[in-house]
Amino acid sequence: MTRAGNHRATQEAAMRAPSDRAEDNPAVAAKRWTFVMTWFMRILSILWIMKGLSAWAIILGIWTPIGHFESRSMGYQSTIIYFALIDLIAAVGLWMASTWGGIMWLLAVLSHLILAAFFPGIVSGGIMTMAFFLTLVAVYLAVSWLAARGG
Template identity: 30%
Template sequence: MIVTLQDIVRNRPPWSTVLVWYLRVMAVLLLGGGIIHWARIIGIEPWRGLWFWQMPLEWQAATVFFGVLDLVAAIGLWLTVSWGAVMWLLRALSQVVMHTALADVFGRRPYEISFYVATILIYFLLLYLTERENRT
């Protein structure tokens, strides 16, 4: 049985369903990230050979900030509520700013920045396709 791209497009679920599953995948990733941040905070896992209490103050603040924000955003994304997407966008954009404008403190991470920008663009594309599908 040969499946063509047209068959896949024709038989796909509604864009709203695709958006919900995308948000839930992002929620699982954020949940994992939040757990890793809290493992660093409570002393289960070091970061780059440093325990939480040995990290510079900026890194401690960032670890706590993302530890809380990741879990809050994960819950909101899983529930597909609007504040969840806002928290996730705040988190992703904070990470981008952290590794661009504050790169002298937090270091440059071009792959991480690319990942966040790509996930944001995919989110807005799926949101646009969902709204367009709902209008017709």
């Protein structure tokens, strides 16, 4: 075989060989979105641990005068206890990057948004808080869709 023929065969073999670029490999892209999803869930977990612990601080009177929680309405007390439990349960599930953690987190966020919209005196429902929670939900849904689509 001539030298030119050998060179052409080498070029053709190189064109048929799989690319080593990450963008050309769908498995790497799928792993990338799974990695992003895992770390997004872990960051959410840290935020929701703080949110759950702040609810426990209200119950225990750490940030409020002693007896302040007990003197509030039964609806307020029930709501704070609900979020003290569901936020920490959701945080554990998010940290584990499990499906039930995402579902519990969505339940906690949507509960907060609904209560903030209809009962603003019970939970903090400023426009910035609601916009922040809605943004987190949108990002969670987008990243989870990309991770599921990629593999």
